[in-house]
Amino acid sequence: MAADGRSAERELRASAEACEKCPQLVASRSQVVFGAGDGDADLMFVGEAPGAGEDREGVPFVGASGKLLGELLAGIGMTRDDVYIANVLKCRPPENRDPRSDEIANCSPFLIGQIRLVEPIVVVTLGNFATKLLRQDDAGITVIHGQAELRSLGGRTVRLYPVFHPAAALYRRPNLELLREDFSRLPQMLADGSPDQAAVESQREAEAVPARNVAEQTEGRGAAKPPGPKPDARPQLDLF
Numbered sequence: 001m002a003a004d005g006r007s008a009e010r011e012l013r014a015s016a017e018a019c020e021k022c023p024q025l026v027a028s029r030s031q032v033v034f035g036a037g038d039g040d041a042d043l044m045f046v047g048e049a050p051g052a053g054e055d056r057e058g059v060p061f062v063g064a065s066g067k068l069l070g071e072l073l074a075g076i077g078m079t080r081d082d083v084y085i086a087n088v089l090k091c092r093p094p095e096n097r098d099p100r101s102d103e104i105a106n107c108s109p110f111l112i113g114q115i116r117l118v119e120p121i122v123v124v125t126l127g128n129f130a131t132k133l134l135r136q137d138d139a140g141i142t143v144i145h146g147q148a149e150l151r152s153l154g155g156r157t158v159r160l161y162p163v164f165h166p167a168a169a170l171y172r173r174p175n176l177e178l179l180r181e182d183f184s185r186l187p188q189m190l191a192d193g194s195p196d197q198a199a200v201e202s203q204r205e206a207e208a209v210p211a212r213n214v215a216e217q218t219e220g221r222g223a224a225k226p227p228g229p230k231p232d233a234r235p236q237l238d239l240f
């Protein structure tokens with residue numbers, strides 16, 4: 001990241017830390033968990049939201065999911081310091097509830113800003129919330145995990161790569177096998193380098209497109225949460 005990028009990153013971080021758009025999150029957070037890692041990384045991960053440990057430490061993915069993420073990275077010869085890690089929401093939802101559509105809408109400019117500054121080659125979306133937000137589509141992770149596609153994000157063409165959320169892999173062993181398999185493709189995707197920047201020139205950006213809805217938000221993060229009522233028929237995620 002160039003010096004002006006670093007100062008832009010500081011500004012973006014400061015503006016996230018001062019954000020008070022979501023009253024419930026402001027009330028429940030101890031601190032804003034902006035992101036961590038190499039600001040010049042080729043590989044960026046996007047999770048869902050901070051949990052209790054992240055809220056305490058101010059760093060994404062420090063709990064059991066984070067431990068697994070570290071192991072998966074080690075499996076491809078990388079460490080957390082080689083990548084950049086962020087979340088859809090920068091504040092912990094109360095009781096670890098799912099992010100709400102208005103919260104995602106409020107917070108997503110920070111994520112898009114992070115992608116713009118880091119300029120990754122590959123953006124790995126961990127689970128449904130990140131995947132549905134950045135794909136602007138309601139396709140579920142169980143169907144589309146492991147399928148890379150070119151997307152325009154943060155003003156550039158990146159390889160968007162949806163995989164299961166580590167929590168879903170911890171909850172269901174078969175998901176862990178799939179997650180390992182999906183991770184094993186990352187080195188080649190990185191070696192392929194930055195995609196042709198004209199590839200999706202005309203594609204609308206996630207930040208500018210209202211999402212249609214999204215059902216089954218927790219699918220693929222696993223039923224890491226107790227089964228709730230069926231999602232209702234109304235759009236649950238009117239993102240912007």
Ligand code: URA
Pocket residue numbers: 047048049050051054059060061062063065066087
């Ligand atoms: N920790 C995070 O930072 N994000 C998640 O999505 C899960 C755990």
